[in-house]
Amino acid sequence: MTLPNIEFIAHQDTPTGTLILSKRPSQSELGTTVTELALDHEFLMSSHVTFSERALSRVALEMHTGKELQVLVGGLGLGYTAWEVVQSPRVARVEVVELEAAVIRWMNEGLVPLSDQIAAEPRVEIVNEDVFAKLASAPSETLFDLILIDVDHSPAQHLGNSQNDAFYTAEGLRAARRHLAPGGVFGVWSYAESSPFAAALREVFREVRVEPVPFTNDIAEQEATDWLFFARD
Secondary structure, eight states: OOOSSOEEEEEEEEOOOOOOOOHHHESSSOEEEEEEETTTEEEEEEOOOOHHHHHHHHHHHHHHOOOSSEEEEEEEEEEEEHHHHTSTTTEEEEEEEEEEHHHHHHHHOOTTTHHHHTTTTEEEEEEEEEEHHHHHHHHSSSOOOOEEOOOOBBTOOOOOOSSSSTTTTTTHHEEEEEEEEEEEEEEEEEESOHHHHHHHHHOSSSSSEEEEEEEEEEEEEEEEEEEEEEEOO
């Protein structure tokens, strides 16, 4: 399908390819604009379809009944996972770890829909860092009640070359689990189901939930399903 009136807002060459931020009129909601992020013209995310990104936060919050929650979000993207987290008054702080400086800059420059809201939210701190390297290293004094990862397409299809491969193994998950506070919830977004990743989670954590999130992709004019993986001890 040809999408008319695409406006390319910004782009940035990175070691993994060229990040492209664009806008276009919504085809399903007249008078509204859709913001999209792509890598080498391969679609990554859209402000039009955000249900599964927000569900990653919502379900994790439902699984944790505590207060004054410390949250780590891996991947800023267009901000919907982080923004959903801070809708809860039980959340005290959200550390968003984003590898690509351009994505952070575009958020700070007001180029994405949630820029103003996130900039005005004092509980959100955005850090330019590799979340996979962070979780592979020894934890700091601050442990997290929720760790939410939305970086790669899936456990089998990665966007970068850092420590993504190791993260999705039992060994990598054991390292990441050290960053969880007692009773903490670990969540990962994926566009595809992954039995090997679910098996690795079950090897490390006591409880594992795999949640399909069906939705209508009206750009491709078809039904689709994203997948959420949750784990805790």
